Amino acid sequence: xxxxxxxxxxxxxxxxxxxxxxxxxxxxxxxxxxxxxxxxxxxxxxxxxxxxxxxxxxxxxxxxxxxxxx
Numbered sequence: 001x002x003x004x005x006x007x008x009x010x011x012x013x014x015x016x017x018x019x020x021x022x023x024x025x026x027x028x029x030x031x032x033x034x035x036x037x038x039x040x041x042x043x044x045x046x047x048x049x050x051x052x053x054x055x056x057x058x059x060x061x062x063x064x065x066x067x068x069x070x
Contacts (some may be wrong), residue, residue, distance in 0.1 A: 003060045004047075005033040011051055021050045 004020050008029075022043040023027070029038035038068040039047070043050040048055050048067070 002033045002035065003058060004029070004039070006044065007047075007051065008033075018047070022046050031055065 004018070007014070011019075015026045015033075018029045019026045022039070023029075023046070024043070028037060032039060044055055046060060047053065048058060052067050054062065054066045056062045
C-alpha cells in the first residue's frame with residue numbers, strides 16, 4: 001500500500017481531506033496513491049506539519065514516525 005494512503009487511512013481522512021491539507025484537488029491525491037503522480041516539496045511539508053509526521057516516514061525512508069506524539 002502506498003505510504004500516503006496508509007497515513008491517510010490511519011488518520012481517518014478522506015482523499016478530499018488530504019487534498020485540503022495540501023491545497024489541491026482530490027484527483028491529485030488519487031493520482032499519488034495510484035503511483036501516477038508525486039508530491040511537491042511544499043506539499044510534503046504541509047502534510048508533515050498537519051499530521052505531525054517525519055518527512056522521512058512519509059517518503060518511506062524509515063518505518064517509524066519519529067515525530068509521533070507521546
